[in-house]
Amino acid sequence: xxxxxxxxxxxxxxxxxxxxxxxxxxxxxxxxxxxxxxxxxxxxxxxxxxxxxxxxxxxxxxxxxxxxxxxxxxxxxxxxxxxxxxxxxxxxxxxxxxxxxxxxxxxxxxxxxxx
Numbered sequence: 001x002x003x004x005x006x007x008x009x010x011x012x013x014x015x016x017x018x019x020x021x022x023x024x025x026x027x028x029x030x031x032x033x034x035x036x037x038x039x040x041x042x043x044x045x046x047x048x049x050x051x052x053x054x055x056x057x058x059x060x061x062x063x064x065x066x067x068x069x070x071x072x073x074x075x076x077x078x079x080x081x082x083x084x085x086x087x088x089x090x091x092x093x094x095x096x097x098x099x100x101x102x103x104x105x106x107x108x109x110x111x112x113x114x115x
Contacts, residue, residue: 041115074106
């Protein structure tokens with residue numbers, strides 16, 4: 001009986017450690033796929049497949065504004081505001097020839113400031 005109790009304790013401990021390790025791995029993986037974007041208050045003329053308007057985006061306050069050719073699912077842009085966004089990135093398997101290989105999804109709108 002003592003051997004069974006000891007075995008159950010060892011098994012329970014092993015399962016607990018595996019569950020804890022999986023939770024940590026999931027958290028790390030999701031944070032690796034998140035970016036912070038600063039979205040400028042104006043769009044800019046740009047050319048993708050055709051002439052279009054691009055969001056102006058940078059990843060930190062000291063960075064340069066760059067054209068953002070994709071859209072951010074769940075985000076509605078309003079001119080005249082600067083946004084700070086947390087965005088999840090996902091690699092797209094077999095993207096269209098004229099499309100991005102990354103899907104961007106809004107996780108959280110951190111701020112919206114009138115400019």
